[in-house]
Amino acid sequence: MPEVIFPGPEGRLEGRYHPHKGKRDAPIAIILHPHPQFGGTMNNRVVYNLHYKFHNMGFNVLRFNFRGVGRSQGEYDQGIGELSDAASALDYLQSLNQNAKHCWVAGFSFGAWIGMQLLMRRPEITGFISVSPPANMYDFSFLAPCPASGLMINGLGDRVAPPQDTVTLVNKLHEQKGITITHQEVEGAGHFFENDHMDTLTNSVEEYVQRRLTENTR
Template structure:
């Protein structure tokens, strides 16, 4: 199995977006991974994002992670609302062009959970790309609004640390309870936002569900 990602640049709405692409031979699907809050230093190299990428790889998916506008080598400036979702949409369409026949799995951590969920809703509305599964890890659910709703037609798994110091777990639990659609909520005991010492637990939860 190939394990080394290839650096590349993908055309985005505000310029080139820096990405890492793992083109897996005989891939059974593709995974797009969205990173945490860029204003607080989040990048595609975040250790939780790296764990999501490796887990998706180990499950037989081709993977792509990328930096939003204004992060590292990506052009543009932070938007923190629609701009990052626009970036993710451009990357998703690039992925679809590479593997138009394969199902797309979306994964997002923290702010990236919002981006992945909002992207999924856009793709569903366009009817161009079928979202196979959506994984939101310690997600910034307060950013999901009537204007930016989450995907509603694909299987959804939420993974929430119980000792999260960045995203209030109760906000996630309340949002989950009010969601009004079938989904899975997994709580990780004695775990903070960045999964210190718990990355193996995260992988163990993800792998059988991918």
């Protein structure tokens, strides 16, 4: 998988880009990693597995390191700068895939929070995956209204982002019209979907995304 360096708001950003050769209209997906100050990188196990799951479904996929992580330049910026990094990454991905018919964003933990903010800024995003959204730590009230349908998935054994906070967030989003928020809870899974729970996570994502893609092509 080729390493890529592309321009961000505070200098270069480091990523991994995984295209399908010869597919000019392949859908695209961007994968966002967890909190930079708590060891989050683009090589996080959840991010890595989501990346490959999207690629196996036919997407051209980009994951990258937020500013100050790995070889990405800059310093942690409380989520404000990281949102700008994500927008730059999406710009870069779109520049390589100008014929893509579908655009998805997937984020894990802190990355889920950034991904939902990106969703609000970019109307071309057609679907989202939020894994272990930290609704107890960050304000998601900006989702008013949420502009696209998506999947929120969390573990019932999550001690970092308690499941009840995710339920409260999903219930608020369910009140909005025109979108459908699918919520799945994985029995026994913690915040990081350790052990066999990773397969449950990625299989759930695949089932959801494939269904959405089939619906959009009818």
